[in-house]
Amino acid sequence: MRCDVCGSSDQVFFIKPDGSDGELHLCRACAIERGYMGDAAGQPVTACPVCGMTIDRLRSGGKLGCPSCAVTFKPEILAMQRRASRAGRYEGKVPEDRHHGLASQALGALNAELEAAIQSEHFEEAARIRDRIKASRSLHS
Amino acid sequence: MRLNSPSIAPVSRGSYPEFDVVIRSTVSLDRNVEGMRFPHALDDVQRRNLGLQLCAALRVTGFVVAQSVELAPSFKSALAERELYSRPYLLDDTNTVALSERLPAWATINDSNHLSLHAFHPGLDTTAAWHDVSASEDALLAASGAIHWAFDADLGYVMSEAGFCGTALAASVIIHAPALVISGLAETAFKRAMEAGFMVSGAYSGLGASAGSLFELSLPRAYHDPERTTLARLDAAARALAEYERRAREQLLHDSPWEILDVMGRALGSAQGARMLARDEAADIVSGLRLGVAMGVLAGIDLADVGELWVSMRTKPSSTDSSEPQPADNEPETAIRARVLRHATANVGFVERYRDV
Numbered sequence: 294m295r296c297d298v299c300g301s302s303d304q305v306f307f308i309k310p311d312g313s314d315g316e317l318h319l320c321r322a323c324a325i326e327r328g329y330m331g332d333a334a335g336q337p338v339t340a341c342p343v344c345g346m347t348i349d350r351l352r353s354g355g356k357l358g359c360p361s362c363a364v365t366f367k368p369e370i371l372a373m374q375r376r377a378s379r380a381g382r383y384e385g386k387v388p389e390d391r392h393h394g395l396a397s398q399a400l401g402a403l404n405a406e407l408e409a410a411i412q413s414e415h416f417e418e419a420a421r422i423r424d425r426i427k428a429s430r431s432l433h434s
Numbered sequence: 435m436r437l438n439s440p441s442i443a444p445v446s447r448g449s450y451p452e453f454d455v456v457i458r459s460t461v462s463l464d465r466n467v468e469g470m471r472f473p474h475a476l477d478d479v480q481r482r483n484l485g486l487q488l489c490a491a492l493r494v495t496g497f498v499v500a501q502s503v504e505l506a507p508s509f510k511s512a513l514a515e516r517e518l519y520s521r522p523y524l525l526d527d528t529n530t531v532a533l534s535e536r537l538p539a540w541a542t543i544n545d546s547n548h549l550s551l552h553a554f555h556p557g558l559d560t561t562a563a564w565h566d567v568s569a570s571e572d573a574l575l576a577a578s579g580a581i582h583w584a585f586d587a588d589l590g591y592v593m594s595e596a597g598f599c600g601t602a603l604a605a606s607v608i609i610h611a612p613a614l615v616i617s618g619l620a621e622t623a624f625k626r627a628m629e630a631g632f633m634v635s636g637a638y639s640g641l642g643a644s645a646g647s648l649f650e651l652s653l654p655r656a657y658h659d660p661e662r663t664t665l666a667r668l669d670a671a672a673r674a675l676a677e678y679e680r681r682a683r684e685q686l687l688h689d690s691p692w693e694i695l696d697v698m699g700r701a702l703g704s705a706q707g708a709r710m711l712a713r714d715e716a717a718d719i720v721s722g723l724r725l726g727v728a729m730g731v732l733a734g735i736d737l738a739d740v741g742e743l744w745v746s747m748r749t750k751p752s753s754t755d756s757s758e759p760q761p762a763d764n765e766p767e768t769a770i771r772a773r774v775l776r777h778a779t780a781n782v783g784f785v786e787r788y789r790d791v
Contacts, residue, residue, distance in 0.1 A: 344471055355596055359471040360584030363592040363599060370589060370596045377597060381658040383590040385601030386568065388583045389575060425660075 296320035341365045384425065400426065436509045437498045439533030441518060441540045445738045450557025454728040455676035457608040457741055460554040461563035463571060464547040464593060464602040468582040472594035473544040481544055485530055488543050491578035492532045495570060497541060503527035515745050537566045547594050556738065558672050560605055560665040590658065598655050605665055606652035607672045612725045613682035615647045616697060623678050627651055627671055646717035646744060651675065683729055695788060698726035705779040710768040716747040716775060723779065734782035746774055
């Protein structure tokens, strides 16, 4: 058995990532690098550079220490939301200072989805996307 | 010290959407300031400085702000009775109370997150409540200039609870459903709402079966959907429950009028005659009165004024109405509660059609 990432055959671990049905085969070094294992001293590798919050503490307590934790632990948070069936594209209110870039980006993606749904003749899906575009425009107008 | 705000004032008489069944709608938004640790990880100095920064912005936005320690005990009691702030929050003298001078909106600082903005409207009106919190937030950002929210394009607003990152929207409606309770249909109706993903709790006591047949229907934390879409789901569920309650009322009045008229009549008799009332008993009496007034069976008091009685029955009555007789020193809470109710219902009676003696 070889590591899926580097091809090494040393000590390969079988890892099932959160929210995935698949399995990863990683050597110790690659598993530590991706935050699936602690390092040799038993210390978690992933920690927030601002407040020092670790992934283990996040997993046990569910709390973040500061906004930077959201960047550091984004995959973990998204996995938590997927487990709770809360995943999906963010379509809520956007702060004014991020408003224009994100709104047009989101609308662009929705328009592309609408186009694809029409091309594939999935008209019910197209109607749903059209409603989301309307809601998004009215929210940001 | 007392603060003036529409959020602490009694609900004005008037007509509100679905007001015969839905008491009020509340919407809240949580926000955190970019670059600051979350409240549970702040030290005292950071907490105070952040509090000062947010208070200054709120003042510019039209909020009146005070520390809990500055407020009169009776005013704090009124804030808790109206469910604007929790008692534990008010017990901490360093915590801030901020009420909008213009809107029925209020703010909590450094509780679970840096800022929580709340607003309520009578009846089923989550749209108006959403508009108020959203407008308050926009005004606050415009006023401060220096405050930027912690936000991520994929996660939405970043919350101290990792699982709550998203729109950080919370919303609830209080439903008065005595006919569903009398008919034995309440459990089925609210179980369906729970199966549809809503949370249901007793709104009066918050423990199991609700005194006063009041139920709180709330959204689970909203994550990624647009706020208005999420609120529309809550509105639809509340409207369906209100219609179900109305049908139950009509059916009871048609099929077994003695049963529903008995609830109203006993409530009126107790309200006008009781000399001592426990909290939950008083809540059930007010429920019977409201049912009667909403169905046009009882007259002599406005629906909005009946709702206000729930607030004053909740704990030790802390009415600010100086026209009411003031309590004697040794008058127990139960006696004050009964007296407030007698005073409020002195002119209430059955309408002509339902008088049979």
